[in-house]
Amino acid sequence: MNNDLQDLCSLVRTHPIIDNHAHNLLTAENALDYEKYPLESITSEASGEALKQAPYTLSHRLAVKQLAELFNCDPNWEAIKAARKERVTANYHGLVQKCLDGTFSLLLDDLLTDCDIEDYRWHNQFVGSPSGLRRIVRIEAVASQICRDFWGEEAAPEHRMSRHIRRFTGEFEMRIKEHCLDPMVAGFKSVICYRTGLNVEAGINDDDTWDSCQEALHHIVENDPSCRMAKKPLNDLLVNLTLHVIRETASQKGSKPKPIQFHTGLGDNDIDLVLANPAYLQPLIEKFHDVDFVLLHSSYPYTREAGYLASVYPNVYVDLGEVYSMVSKDAELSILRQSMELTPTSRLLWSTDGHFHPETYWLSNKQFRDTLETVVVNHVKQGILTVSEAKDVVVDILFNTSNKLYNLNLSSPITLSDKKRSNVADASFAAQAKNLDDLAALNPNMIVWMQLVDYTAIIRVRMFPIREFQKIFKGQRRIGITMATLHMLQDDTLVPGGTATGQFYMRPDMSSLRKNAALNSNSATVMTFWEDENGAPLEGCPRITLQRIVTALNPIQVTLGFEIEVVILHQSTGGWSPLTKNHSWSNMTRDIRLNALELLETAVTTLASIGIHIEQFHAESAPGQFEFVLPPGAPLEAIDTLIKARQTIQNVAETNGLRATFYPRPYSFAAGTASHAHFSISPTIEEESFLAGILTHFSAITAFSLAQEGSYERVASGIWAGSEWVTWGTQNREAPIRKISTGHWELKQIDGLANMYLAMAALLAAGYLGIAHSLPLTHKDCPVDASTLSAVERQQLGITKQIPKNLDDSLTALENNDDMCAILGPGFVKKYIAVKRAEANKLASMESGERITWLMERY
Structure with missing residues (x-):
């Protein structure tokens, strides 16, 4: 033939x-x-x-x-x-x-x-x-x-x-x-x-x-x-x-x-x-x-x-x-x-x-x-x-x-054969593969990392030779994870209410399978769904939670896109220091050309080799800070891509003896590091109610998007971080929600400490509630930093609430929001709040410098 x-x-x-x-x-x-x-x-x-x-x-x-x-x-x-x-x-x-x-x-x-x-x-x-x-x-x-x-x-x-x-x-x-x-x-x-x-x-x-x-x-x-x-x-x-x-x-x-x-x-x-x-x-x-x-x-x-x-x-x-x-x-x-x-x-x-x-x-x-x-x-x-x-x-x-x-509006999936013809060497061809036999035949020594993102946004990994992974995929093995994971901090401390009894199971999502790049490793990563003993979806699985909200929004189609802000550090006698100091926003300084340009371009080409194509990249405002803009995609796919891109950027940095961190405020004297999220809906007929829901439930959303106390150090007026009031504005970078075009917005109150699946699930859940309850949009288009307005001027624009000033205020807002708890899952919300409060207590017990270093090593 x-x-x-x-x-x-x-x-x-x-x-x-x-x-x-x-x-x-x-x-x-x-x-x-x-x-x-x-x-x-x-x-x-x-x-x-x-x-x-x-x-x-x-x-x-x-x-x-x-x-x-x-x-x-x-x-x-x-x-x-x-x-x-x-x-x-x-x-x-x-x-x-x-x-x-x-x-x-x-x-x-x-x-x-x-x-x-x-x-x-x-x-x-x-x-x-x-x-x-x-x-x-x-x-x-x-x-x-x-x-x-x-x-x-x-x-x-x-x-x-x-x-x-x-x-x-x-x-x-x-x-x-x-x-x-x-x-x-x-x-x-x-x-x-x-x-x-x-x-x-x-x-x-x-x-x-x-x-x-x-x-x-x-x-x-x-x-x-x-x-x-x-x-x-x-x-x-x-x-x-x-x-x-x-x-x-x-x-x-x-x-x-x-x-x-x-x-x-x-x-x-x-x-x-x-x-x-x-x-x-x-x-x-x-x-x-x-x-x-x-x-x-x-x-x-x-x-x-x-x-x-x-x-x-x-x-x-x-x-x-x-x-x-x-x-x-x-x-x-x-x-x-x-x-x-x-x-x-x-x-x-x-x-x-x-x-x-x-x-x-x-x-x-x-x-x-x-x-x-x-x-x-x-x-x-x-x-x-x-x-x-x-x-x-x-x-x-x-x-x-x-x-x-049937007017399903589904994106046509890419088949295995299409991808193999395009580039057999690229393990991302398996992103749509449902049959691992071809991949195993091509690369019989590959190791597959099954990954989950816990409630502290730490990525946890189990690794399997591909032939063992085939058994998992075919249902011949199940991979149990202790229920303690749902109550666990970054250092494996079990928070009050947690138990070591029972387990849930990881099911691989083959659409997320991508080769590891910039590592001395013949391996690939795959994200997972969490299931209970009976194989049913587990309440609180971040990816299932997001998937469920996206499904509820049908026939409205949601698209997400992310900006990766990252600070590149090198080891010095005083600890970690920024790779470049002669540095400003969108500027190609001599320092950047000599010390960072090759690294940045290597990161971009490495990402392209695994099928992640950066739309643009440039210097951001803080020393050593750069931004990579990812293409938009369906929600799960977009976040899977974000996580993989972050891991790859960190891998590239580490092969050069450097550290890439997404911690939101490495220096008190410079702009913070965000992870701005773009979100679009189509059709846009319900966009006002969708936006009204987000603004109504914004304080509950920040329990996920501003997920640690350090996140709130970045939220202030005058630094293009979304300022301090719950509002929206057309092309207003001093509003937490920037409207870019009809049906397309940017969330600025979010950073690299968030479990992005949960943050986006909360955001979209709020939008869904707005549509379900036909909420009117009472907030008017704010053209300036709302913190510069008088109380009367804010009232005229419908601006009545401040963004929470700390994590506990956000968690309390979530705890008291019955609608958000119900749609996200009340049992899950209770676990999440317990973890975040215990985490906050642990971090508060550390001296400031120790805490920042501890977090930069992990994020």
């Missing part, structure tokens, strides 16, 4: 996917309950007696051989079940992680059932994108819930007496509209195919229809405690009402309507196979021409009908999911080929229909990638597609079409 085809095959095998339709997984406690959730159902839609014949199907026999690879066992069903039991019992979390390997975004229909499953938010820890988890709302489940709420046994008697269809539909429309406005909802789904068939009447308004719906509603409520919607007039009405609300809500917002998915084709014996033909939807597709329809499950065996609809209607898309692992290999190839006979490849999208057992995800993804590779390679060999066109087809099906259709 030539290199171009090898690249194409590699792209198919490794490109991260958006899984546009799936369902919740079982909890670990229910994952082995085969009486209720037969494992054979992963290869068959049959149930009951019919399911006993599943082992005799070609789909099952292929799955057995593939699952034997997954579980490293003999290729027979009993061996697989035995190996699976061992894996689920030992590390269910690791199995789920393995089975969702390569999933960048997951759209969950989480209303398939309401028992025995994990909450949809739980699944977020397994996807590649921090904002990659969204919901698909099943409209029949919404309707059933309304019936149970108003007319079930738990409803008030007066409600049970008033079962009127108009009341029901009014409540239904209101809930659908709420979901339309919910940023976590990517779209809707109807299972009318299962209930009454796809021959949906388009448009329902006559009195006879309403009378029929009233009668159907009474029958359902009287005879079915579950309130299952299965009466044709009523189900047709629900679909029409949903489409109408989707259209009208989007029109009112001036936005794109959210798509609606329809189950079509293949299903269990609860379906009328004849009425599962998507051709029946044609009148509805025409009537609601401005709403996008997704025909799920390849519409098998009506694949060609689905393809025809997608070829002639611009609002129709064909989902290729669910059939993979349910039909034979020949059928898989045939289905994909039939899908591509008429359908524009830009209207094909992928899903697993994964549900209950994690292996449903793994088998579907594996089999579809294999099938897609075979089909596109054959098209290239036949001269139908060029390699470049084939790659576009692959990326559209796996990622781009879903990203656009």
Whole structure:
């Protein structure tokens, strides 16, 4: 195979996917309950007696051989079940992680059932994108819930007496509209195919229809405690009402309507196979021409009908999911080929229909990638597609079409093969790799440092040979860290309230993997998420806390960027002294040229060698002080880059016998050292409420951004450090929040002693609270240093609060801020405050010079 085809095959095998339709997984406690959730159902839609014949199907026999690879066992069903039991019992979390390997975004229909499953938010820890988890709302489940709420046994008697269809539909429309406005909802789904068939009447308004719906509603409520919607007039009405609300809500917002998915084709014996033909939807597709329809499950065996609809209607898309692992290999190839006979490849999208057992995800993804590779390679060999066109087809099906259709606004991930072609020597190629085998083959002697940032902003490290690290990544090992870490100071002192009992676990985030540079070490670093014994996210994990806030802000997208201010020191007889003394802001003095320029340029080129590209660098104001400006990025990525860049700058300095420190005030006679954070939101429609939330909760934010008593020595008026009052100003460097442009600000009250994940989580949480509570922006644009204004002038600008003068004031403000405690996690906040107060007491016991030296050695 030539290199171009090898690249194409590699792209198919490794490109991260958006899984546009799936369902919740079982909890670990229910994952082995085969009486209720037969494992054979992963290869068959049959149930009951019919399911006993599943082992005799070609789909099952292929799955057995593939699952034997997954579980490293003999290729027979009993061996697989035995190996699976061992894996689920030992590390269910690791199995789920393995089975969702390569999933960048997951759209969950989480209303398939309401028992025995994990909450949809739980699944977020397994996807590649921090904002990659969204919901698909099943409209029949919404309707059933309304019936149970108003007319079930738990409803008030007066409600049970008033079962009127108009009341029901009014409540239904209101809930659908709420979901339309919910940023976590990517779209809707109807299972009318299962209930009454796809021959949906388009448009329902006559009195006879309403009378029929009233009668159907009474029958359902009287005879079915579950309130299952299965009466044709009523189900047709629900679909029409949903489409109408989707259209009208989007029109009112001036936005794109959210798509609606329809189950079509293949299903269990609860379906009328004849009425599962998507051709029946044609009148509805025409009537609601401005709403996008997704025909799920390849519409098998009506694949060609689905393809025809997608070829002639611009609002129709064909989902290729669910059939993979349910039909034979020949059928898989045939289905994909039939899908591509008429359908524009830009209207094909992928899903697993994964549900209950994690292996449903793994088998579907594996089999579809294999099938897609075979089909596109054959098209290239036949001269139908060029390699470049084939790659576009692959990326559209796996990622781009879903990203656009559901308005996810996800940045396209970089694949392993792309990076290897760019620069195989750069270990940062693994930043998006989900398979470590290639990296281990390239560099079998590499050591991987798993890192965490504790509450004192100290980076703690565990180191592993890459082959051991592979076991960790694959879920074959878990790395436990003592819970004492959550109550630990820089010198390992355990603060009051801490305990050495219990542990949490580090899970590596491969997107952060980067080679160590400027060290005599064949190693790389990777940041981690923290999890509890059950594999669930641990409250207080800095990276998970930030990820959770960013997800809550969706569909608002957040971008962060950082300025690294650093002081370069050399050892002298009196201790540490600045590398350059003839020094001023943005000045290239002789001292800088002779003593610092080579070092600075080496730092920049070293950072570039690991994929961190500095936008600019220059001298800052204090002796030996310089600034490096990092590019903007998604929040987790931007902070991971910041930490790596700081480590690399310090490495470069140390190889030259120097010290690079981020301590905020090395000298009382010169400007301090900050770590200014730029933050942007898009769209900007809520920017005033977002900013109002930040200003309202600013004192609580400083508990994280000004994280030690020494931080407050830098906060003063007249030195471009944000001054002393809570306010904002356009291009005002004497305001703690400088507005740069619409939706883009700079936080000046932050420095290198902060745990940046937590500081940014607090900042964004405050902005989120502003939006959630629709806070008005009462602060006006301040054009000057607010400390130079009179009390009356400040009052006119809405400036009423001073920035806390010390750490204890900030911690008290956080402690008394119920909203911020709730969104960040009350248990975590309590731990954090205990650590910071104990740390403050320890540092206060030191003499000033000793304290500064002690901190400069650590930051």
